[in-house]
Amino acid sequence: MAATLSMMPHFGQQISSKNDLVPDWIGQEVSTGTTIMAVEYDGGVVIGADSRTTTGAYIANRVTDKLTPIHDRIFCCRSGSAADTQAIADVVTYQLGFHSIELDEPPLVETAANLFRASCYRYREELTAGILVAGWDRRKGGQVYCVPIGGMLVRQPVSVGGSGSTYIYGFMDSNYKPGLTKDQCLELTAAALSLAMERDGSSGGVVRLASISEEGVERRVILGNQLPKFSTH
Amino acid sequence: MEKRCMDSQVKGVSTGTTILAAIFDGGVVIGSDSRASIGGEYVSSKTINKVIQVHDQIFCCMAGSLADAQAVIKAAKFHLSFHSVQMETPPLVIAAASVLKELCYKNKDELQAGFLTAGWDKKKGPQVYVVSLGGMLVSQPVTIGGSGSTYIYGYVDAKYKPNMSREECLQFATNALALAMGRDNVSGGVAHLVVITETGVEHVVVPGNKLPRFHDE
Numbered sequence: 001m002a003a004t005l006s007m008m009p010h011f012g013q014q015i016s017s018k019n020d021l022v023p024d025w026i027g028q029e030v031s032t033g034t035t036i037m038a039v040e041y042d043g044g045v046v047i048g049a050d051s052r053t054t055t056g057a058y059i060a061n062r063v064t065d066k067l068t069p070i071h072d073r074i075f076c077c078r079s080g081s082a083a084d085t086q087a088i089a090d091v092v093t094y095q096l097g098f099h100s101i102e103l104d105e106p107p108l109v110e111t112a113a114n115l116f117r118a119s120c121y122r123y124r125e126e127l128t129a130g131i132l133v134a135g136w137d138r139r140k141g142g143q144v145y146c147v148p149i150g151g152m153l154v155r156q157p158v159s160v161g162g163s164g165s166t167y168i169y170g171f172m173d174s175n176y177k178p179g180l181t182k183d184q185c186l187e188l189t190a191a192a193l194s195l196a197m198e199r200d201g202s203s204g205g206v207v208r209l210a211s212i213s214e215e216g217v218e219r220r221v222i223l224g225n226q227l228p229k230f231s232t233h
Numbered sequence: 234m235e236k237r238c239m240d241s242q243v244k245g246v247s248t249g250t251t252i253l254a255a256i257f258d259g260g261v262v263i264g265s266d267s268r269a270s271i272g273g274e275y276v277s278s279k280t281i282n283k284v285i286q287v288h289d290q291i292f293c294c295m296a297g298s299l300a301d302a303q304a305v306i307k308a309a310k311f312h313l314s315f316h317s318v319q320m321e322t323p324p325l326v327i328a329a330a331s332v333l334k335e336l337c338y339k340n341k342d343e344l345q346a347g348f349l350t351a352g353w354d355k356k357k358g359p360q361v362y363v364v365s366l367g368g369m370l371v372s373q374p375v376t377i378g379g380s381g382s383t384y385i386y387g388y389v390d391a392k393y394k395p396n397m398s399r400e401e402c403l404q405f406a407t408n409a410l411a412l413a414m415g416r417d418n419v420s421g422g423v424a425h426l427v428v429i430t431e432t433g434v435e436h437v438v439v440p441g442n443k444l445p446r447f448h449d450e
Binding site: 166198 | 383384385386387389390391392408409412413415416447448
């Protein structure tokens with residue numbers, strides 16, 4: 001949006017945004033108002049996200065990838081301001097890569113989570129970023145860490161985030177049990193994300209899933225028409 | 234980004250709450266939690282009953298400002314009993330819902346109250362109506378409301394099926410209320426449920442310690 005404005009400077013400045021010729025979303029920040037989820041299972045983690053990025057009421061990107069690799073076996077799920085989360089993820093990717101080379105060993109998920117937390121907490125007044133850090137390492141296996149807005153860090157077996165997450169707390173509380181298999185986790189995540197996407201205007205598009213384990217990372221996409229459907233009433 | 238429910242900006246004592254109503258095969262279940270709070274910081278009542286009887290087989294749940302809701306219900310009860318005497322027949326559920334809707338819509342600038350109306354009548358059997366904050370009236374097979382309802386949209390969408398049995402629907406309603414009370418700090422206490430069928434009305438109260446517990450509790 002900023003690029004468009006600078007290419008047509010006279011247009012944007014002379015016409016007030018209250019006018020019908022200039023849509024509301026030109027001045028809005030790009031947000032990944034979103035639904036993200038991460039679940040631990042024995043041997044790895046499953047992560048998932050919707051694919052909608054909005055600027056106000058306009059969907060700037062309907063096929064966004066909110067599952068960002070930080071290292072070979074560590075991913076983060078981004079929610080909040082798209083710019084803030086991209087910037088933080090870039091910084092942490094650099095820091096973690098450097099740290100891993102120094103150690104001569106794959107980094108720990110807890111280390112990645114702490115790097116996110118350090119940035120999110122130090123710049124908490126300026127940032128709007130809710131991040132789930134998930135991955136696999138040799139020391140503790142599959143782990144999910146939640147770094148919400150404000151910069152708290154907590155490890156949870158299952159965590160949801162983003163604007164759409166409020167609608168699926170009940171579903172998640174009643175359907176998650178410890179000891180699920182990888183496929184059960186994938187089904188649970190896909191169902192939960194579909195439910196949230198049906199209710200939250202800022203979430204939608206396709207469901208992106210990834211499973212991370214010792215063997216590596218497996219990514220898949222479930223398209224809109226293949227999602228489980230719940231709106232029978 | 235974080236959605237703020239209308240209820241949390243309500244003036245005075247608010248039924249920051251969870252209410253729900255669902256149709257099953259042969260009747261309808263309507264229920265609520267029992268907490269009334271001031272500003273989300275003080276629980277002014279742990280056992281308030283938000284399921285109000287407006288006629289023999291028609292019940293309402295209120296959400297929003299408790300004062301506004303009580304005043305509207307009082308006026309609605311009067312209108313409805315008068316209407317019922319004039320018609321010489323028990324009122325239809327949609328009549329009760331319409332009375333509430335008229336009051337909410339005509340006074341929308343002063344009021345902050347929403348209602349679920351559920352009941353049974355001879356014409357259309359079990360029905361559920363929603364009157365929202367601005368006075369819209371809509372009929373739905375299942376509906377939830379109040380601040381705690383945001384957390385159970387996913388659960389209700391996934392779990393509700395039309396034509397459930399009475400036991401299944403009661404279990405569904407109890408679970409949904411318990412899940413919402415577990416996540417919303419202004420909902421809690423006991424679960425008040427009312428089952429309305431052709432034959433009559435049954436109250437079910439599930440105390441806090443008998444509510445279903447989920448994995449992390």
